[in-house]
Amino acid sequence: MYCSNCGEKLIDDSVFCHACGAEVHDGEGKKTNAFEQTSRTNVDMAYSGQESKGTMYVVFGWILFGLTFAFFLCQAWLPIVCGIAAIVMGYFIYIYRSKPHGIVLMALALFGTIFSVALGHLVKMIIYRSLYF
Ligand SMILES: [Zn+2]
Numbered sequence: 001m002y003c004s005n006c007g008e009k010l011i012d013d014s015v016f017c018h019a020c021g022a023e024v025h026d027g028e029g030k031k032t033n034a035f036e037q038t039s040r041t042n043v044d045m046a047y048s049g050q051e052s053k054g055t056m057y058v059v060f061g062w063i064l065f066g067l068t069f070a071f072f073l074c075q076a077w078l079p080i081v082c083g084i085a086a087i088v089m090g091y092f093i094y095i096y097r098s099k100p101h102g103i104v105l106m107a108l109a110l111f112g113t114i115f116s117v118a119l120g121h122l123v124k125m126i127i128y129r130s131l132y133f
Pocket of ligand 1: 003004005007017018019020021022
């Protein structure tokens with residue numbers, strides 16, 4: 001072990017340097033600090049990764065939610081597929097980003113899908129009737 005201030009070789013377990021009197025910081029403490037810093041950086045990175053991932057889920061989730069309405073006159077499976085995808089995005093938002101936000105998107109996507117399919121069905125029925133009756 002060497003003094004970090006003057007570089008003098010120190011006796012193991014000494015608290016102060018015998019040459020310059022500087023307080024000795026042993027390697028263990030430094031290692032712990034470095035480890036803490038590394039793990040903190042990893043946590044920060046993981047967090048920021050989740051943050052950007054969460055944003056992506058929000059964007060896709062609400063686009064898919066909008067698409068369930070855009071496709072209401074198409075084949076019924078289209079709004080259903082979009083609705084299910086929006087619910088899945090809502091579930092990811094619930095896990096990675098915000099619980100209330102995820103719940104709101106999941107609930108709106110579920111009701112939106114039912115509404116969109118029902119509306120599509122109703123409109124098709126009205127068109128069918130006006131054409132044939
Ligand atoms: Zn020293």
